[in-house]
Amino acid sequence: MKYDLAIIGGGPAGYTAAELAGLNGLKTILFEKNSVLGGVCLNEGCIPTKTLLYSAKVYYTAKESAKYAISCENVGFDLSKIIARKNKIVRKLNAGVRAKIQDAGVENVVGQAIVTKINNDGIWISCNDQVYTVDKLLLCTGSEVVVPPIPGIGETEYWTSREALDNKELPQSLIVIGGGVIGIEFASFFNSLGTKVIVVEMMDEILGGMDKELSAQLRNEYSKKGVEFHLSTKVTSVNGNKVEIEKDGQKSILEGEKILLSVGRRPVLDGFGLENMNLEKFRNGLKVNEFMQTSNPDIYACGDITGFSLLAHTAVSEAEIAIEHILGHHRKMSYKAIPGVVYTNPEIAGVGKTEEILQSEGISYHVKQLPMAYSGRFVAENEQGGGACKLILADDDTILGVHILGNPASEIIVIAGIAIEKGMKADELKAMVFPHPTVGEIIKEVL
Ligand SMILES: Cc1cc2nc3c(=O)[nH]c(=O)nc-3n(C[C@H](O)[C@H](O)[C@H](O)COP(=O)(O)OP(=O)(O)OC[C@H]3O[C@@H](n4cnc5c(N)ncnc54)[C@H](O)[C@@H]3O)c2cc1C
Numbered sequence: 001m002k003y004d005l006a007i008i009g010g011g012p013a014g015y016t017a018a019e020l021a022g023l024n025g026l027k028t029i030l031f032e033k034n035s036v037l038g039g040v041c042l043n044e045g046c047i048p049t050k051t052l053l054y055s056a057k058v059y060y061t062a063k064e065s066a067k068y069a070i071s072c073e074n075v076g077f078d079l080s081k082i083i084a085r086k087n088k089i090v091r092k093l094n095a096g097v098r099a100k101i102q103d104a105g106v107e108n109v110v111g112q113a114i115v116t117k118i119n120n121d122g123i124w125i126s127c128n129d130q131v132y133t134v135d136k137l138l139l140c141t142g143s144e145v146v147v148p149p150i151p152g153i154g155e156t157e158y159w160t161s162r163e164a165l166d167n168k169e170l171p172q173s174l175i176v177i178g179g180g181v182i183g184i185e186f187a188s189f190f191n192s193l194g195t196k197v198i199v200v201e202m203m204d205e206i207l208g209g210m211d212k213e214l215s216a217q218l219r220n221e222y223s224k225k226g227v228e229f230h231l232s233t234k235v236t237s238v239n240g241n242k243v244e245i246e247k248d249g250q251k252s253i254l255e256g257e258k259i260l261l262s263v264g265r266r267p268v269l270d271g272f273g274l275e276n277m278n279l280e281k282f283r284n285g286l287k288v289n290e291f292m293q294t295s296n297p298d299i300y301a302c303g304d305i306t307g308f309s310l311l312a313h314t315a316v317s318e319a320e321i322a323i324e325h326i327l328g329h330h331r332k333m334s335y336k337a338i339p340g341v342v343y344t345n346p347e348i349a350g351v352g353k354t355e356e357i358l359q360s361e362g363i364s365y366h367v368k369q370l371p372m373a374y375s376g377r378f379v380a381e382n383e384q385g386g387g388a389c390k391l392i393l394a395d396d397d398t399i400l401g402v403h404i405l406g407n408p409a410s411e412i413i414v415i416a417g418i419a420i421e422k423g424m425k426a427d428e429l430k431a432m433v434f435p436h437p438t439v440g441e442i443i444k445e446v447l
Helices: 012-023 040-043 045-064 080-103 159-167 181-193 211-226 312-326 356-359 378-383 409-421 428-431 443-446
Strands: 002-008 029-033 107-110 114-119 122-125 130-140 143-145 173-177 196-200 228-230 234-239 240-248 250-255 256-259 266-269 299-301 339-341 350-351 366-373 388-394 399-405
Touching: 002 012, 002 122, 012 029, 012 080, 029 080, 040 045, 040 080, 040 159, 045 080, 045 159, 045 181, 045 350, 045 378, 080 107, 080 159, 080 266, 107 312, 130 312, 173 250, 181 211, 181 299, 181 339, 211 350, 211 399, 211 428, 234 388, 256 399, 299 312, 299 350, 339 409, 350 409, 356 366, 356 399, 378 443, 399 409, 399 428, 409 428, 409 443, 428 443
Parallel strands: 002 029, 002 130, 029 107, 130 299, 173 196, 173 256, 196 228
Antiparallel strands: 114 122, 122 130, 143 266, 234 240, 240 250, 339 350, 350 399, 366 388, 388 399
């Protein structure tokens, strides 16, 4: 049977595209090798981590409740129940995605799809010994964990984010190799529950890509909570529960009950017949244009497979662009205002340019910044909380970047993203009415 569109991969890129395509009348088939839809994001990424982090936040708040004149005695937690709650939420959302795909009239095949050939009849895909031909193909195979060639890693039992999510016994101590977003979110989770956490990061600051000044403030908050950070430090070998590190030519050994490896992810480029498609690559992913077309105009690619952003909301936006293009529209993908959020406690979020990027690009800018304590609502809810809101403006006052440390940065950053995407100037954003009292008012206050 011939289809208008086949999608390989049922993560945020794949399921968003499938639903949109189906609702717009394209005869669509979605291949996912796992028995559930949702991809990394829903099954072992965004949603499970945020579910665990929320339990950790509730536990932390309960312990701190005296601050709010509330007495909570015998505050404790049951890690196996926290994991069970996480699994229940994932199952619920899995069912939601499945229902949307069915309602959109998309055929969902469980199995590994492989493109076998491309000819005048279309693109040929084989899955579970069946052959399908399609006019257009969308590749959404996502990304996988990078395991760096650290001496001893092959003989060591380590966790990746996948194992860390399902561990039911709290380790006494944990060495996190890699202080990026995923590493720091897990450091936050285990630190909140009482594990001694040590973070080793090769760069001179955690959370590369986020605002450096605010990342340093967040690191200080976690240092106060007991997390040990080793910056500008390289892991030179691992052996059992020992990690050898090197800083400024000096070697030393760290010991931890568990080791979590979180040094990054890379696009999945094998297992779907890429060798039969002759597509161009860019860096470590697939090359695409602003409509998400690969070097073959009938084949699109969205999400982590492009190796570009590695975020679920980027994957979703790219999927919308690809399907719109297949339907004959020409909206281009814009990466100007993709928010980045780290769901620590406090959260840190940023959108648009950082000072570091602007300096490297030689673009002149000025900064307006206030402590979060200038927001009444923030003070009401975070009596002793630090944090800051930083706006980066061009010489003509166009908003170039907004960076926030403080809860709920993940929600406030949306306003900033819209302002940046629309090219708003400081006065235009300041003229908007913000509800009072909200933490988001801090943006207006800064302006
Ligand atoms: C621990 C962790 C936390 C994260 N937290 C966040 C967060 O808070 N916010 C955020 O924006 N992003 C987060 N991410 C990143 C986010 O999960 C990814 O950016 C997102 O899942 C990418 O979506 P995707 O559709 O490109 O690919 P994926 O979600 O990776 O899905 C790809 C799918 O393709 C399937 N597949 C691959 N090959 C084939 C084949 N040949 N046939 C059939 N199926 C195939 C795979 O089984 C998989 O289900 C997190 C990631 C991790 C690991």
